[in-house]
Amino acid sequence: MDEEYDVIVLGTGLTECILSGLLSVEGKKVLHMDRNEYYGGEGASLNITQLYQKFKPGQEIPEKLKGHDREFNVDLIPKFAMASGEFVKILIYTDVTRYTEFKQIAGSYFYYKGDIAKVPVTEKEVVLTSLIGMAEKLRLKSFFEFIQNYDENKPETHQGLDLNTVTMKAVYEKFELEPATMEFLGHALALQLDNSYLDRPAMETYNKIMLYMLSMSKYGKSPYLYPLYGLDELPQGFARLSAIYGGTYMLNKKVDEIVYENGKVIGVKSGDEIAKCKKVICDSSYAKDKVNKVGQVVRAIVIMEHPIANTDNADSVQVIIPQNQVNRKNDIYIASVSSNHNVCPKGFYVAIVSTIVETSEPEKELEPGMKLLGEIVDKFVYVSDIYAPANDGTSDNLFISKSNDATSHFETVCDDVKDLYKRVVGKELTMEGKVVRGDEN
């Protein structure tokens, strides 16, 4: 490692691995290290032994889970890929699709007045849903027509609403939508985590609703995709891309210190060695003195032997519990996958219940979600801090990624990747065609 690199990347989370791959493809000399002996960082997927070691050290593994280590790939952070989102574009652009098979998540649900209901999106579903009355269905239909016909460059499609300036609240008011409908549009379709979006320009929420609907129309059952064998396949795939283009990988490598000279990064120290470099990209855990805590997420990883009730026995679902329904400020999310996704043995299901922490008793905040799960085999509850970099790295050449947030998909990861790429490379990431390939036959 006593060489000089263009970029040293610390941590093998998804953001770091995508950037490492993109930079290697461009011909940059990349060294990628991780203090752990596995890929994925905070977003790794663990087997049962690792899971108990991490969360319940010393505790006996239940009999029915023992001896199935090979079959368990339990995600620590719950995320799905939006079928028409930026993450899928990056996968296709880089050809990382070759390493991983994806499956649809079977259903998208939301919690309303004590029950869970399918999120209605198609015209047929809107007509059939029991969530709202007949008159409201007509209003919702005209809202959807407005959304689908809206064209920024054609004022005649705006119906007097310039989405760049009016708030989302004003748009709802124009269509005279009921609070229940707003709740499902804002939280179940636009996937807003709280209600602050109502007072922001409507374009943001419009884009999010369009993303949901386009993703939904792509494969049919839900807008979400999931990689077989767990989310950890994704950083591994991008790491392989990086390695194929010359990136050097070192797992289980102690990272002692980021070395500076005159306020700028000049290398990374590990034991007696210093690897020199021009720039460092890392996750917040490698630069704790240069990040600010911006919040906390509580997650419960749950192993069960049955699908979530009232989801038509779906092998995988997302359930959103909008904040208003349970007197909170932030929504509670449930993401569930099963043996059909090669993350656990046959007959088992893995769910993660999560929300942004609002009180001093975070585990209690998950209760509305836990209630929907019924009987469980075991659960692993943990709170993690969310960090944001204190500065943008352009002055010291240390570029820090954002922590995994509470969103249920990879879109904010992609925003961060593009933003970091621009700061590190000095130009926008363009994803036209495919990455250049070598001598493959």
Place this chain on the structure above:
Amino acid sequence: MSFSGRNDAAASNMKPIQVKLVLLGESAVGKSSIVLRFVNNEYQDNKEPTIGAAFLTQRCKLDDRIIKFEIWDTAGQERFHSLAPMYYRNAQAAVIVYDITKPASLEKAKTWVKELQRQANPNIVIALVGNKIDLANNRAVPYEEAEAYANENELLFFEASAKTGTNIIEVFTELAKKIPYEQILANNKNLNSRPGQNENGRVNLVDQDNNNQENGQCNC
């Protein structure tokens, strides 16, 4: 197994059975050279490590089947013990290479055998290959020693030379004969026939058929 030309009509109509094959072994024992000899029938001295290939493919005809080897190179990730679990995932065959002039490389090969036994698909078929027999004058690993180890661990065993081409096609031919195809086909069938699930909900993010149009020629 036979060489098969483009005009083999029956063969070209068959859907090939895809077999993932992984390459393992110490740096510089000739892993990539073996694959290049097998796939392109070429050899380069002082070959630089492979850049830019996700994997190489080669078709073989075996009895009434066409086997499409999808050959994964480590891309150097083994150098600092950083191979991802994805690498072994669903591999049906492995070629573990050592250099007959370097005893330490056989010891390293043995640790890869153990690693595969621990991590990989239990039905994986493994071939141990002693490369560089063109340098037999400098031999430092006796044939019998490596063979005995291979027999003990139920591995196929060859000495070969990527430089001269000796025994290279044989490695892949013998591997191809040992792969439990019935099991692969049965698995594929199970995955695709669960009730109420359209192809079990799997999606194809890109139209990968375009990638499968590589030449129909086989090398073994």
